[in-house]
């Protein structure tokens with residue numbers, strides 16, 4: 001069967017790769033290919049019954065446990081949130097070190113009452129963080145949750161974006177490491193376009209394959225996460241796809257971490273992504289610095305794209 005790119009349609013010279021499941025360490029093999037034209041890596045056949053690969057008791061997005069010192073962290077975050085909205089500390093303070101999502105919001109017209117939709121939000125850990133920061137108009141959707149979740153601060157509906165029909169438009173539609181899990185790439189962007197106000201923002205945070213870590217680790221690169229990640233876009237393929245659905249790029253940046261080295265090396269050594277080989281403080285700092293350098297060079301393995309309607 002020909003491997004036709006589901007992003008750009010190219011069917012020639014697409015190279016096949018075999019990638020193993022490594023998050024749960026099952027080692028099950030899946031075939032992917034790399035589009036010779038747009039550079040997007042993609043799974044050849046979508047597995048049936050994907051819910052078996054998202055067990056709610058194991059998959060990290062659905063299983064955010066309260067960690068040690070959670071209370072202290074919450075107090076610090078509440079304090080910083082207060083400072084953020086009352087300008088006690090200049091806005092150029094690196095708040096995004098504590099609240100990474102704020103880096104994407106920098107310079108955009110987003111207020112505490114902006115209507116924000118988090119697509120593929122899992123159990124809502126990011127929505128909780130955003131609540132701490134004062135955002136008040138939050139909604140999530142995720143088809144792999146057991147049921148709808150309604151809290152005092154936000155609601156999460158069990159649905160995918162293509163079947164979501166709210167009675168309002170959103171100022172922000174964001175995909176925080178969920179877009180790569182979605183088979184219907186074109187339909188999803190068309191749905192996002194339809195859900196946005198005319199001045200709204202589309203924010204897509206995804207792994208990107210035109211990066212140092214993919215060149216270095218190949219099929220052991222940590223971001224494959226087979227078979228859950230259907231698409232590992234290149235900067236070129238996401239640009240082509242979003243343009244086709246009438247979005248224009250506002251800004252982009254890389255936000256990769258030292259995990260691109262440590263997790264990929266764990267997969268190389270143990271065929272398991274979360275072995276967490278113990279690192280000395282010195283090496284951890286060095287890898288963190290290397291990740292920052294790659295981000296500066298647009299060569300980190302994760303990126304954030306902020307777009308608007310054309």
Ligand SMILES: [Zn+2]
Pocket residue numbers: 005006007008009010035036037038039040237
């Ligand atoms: Zn392609």
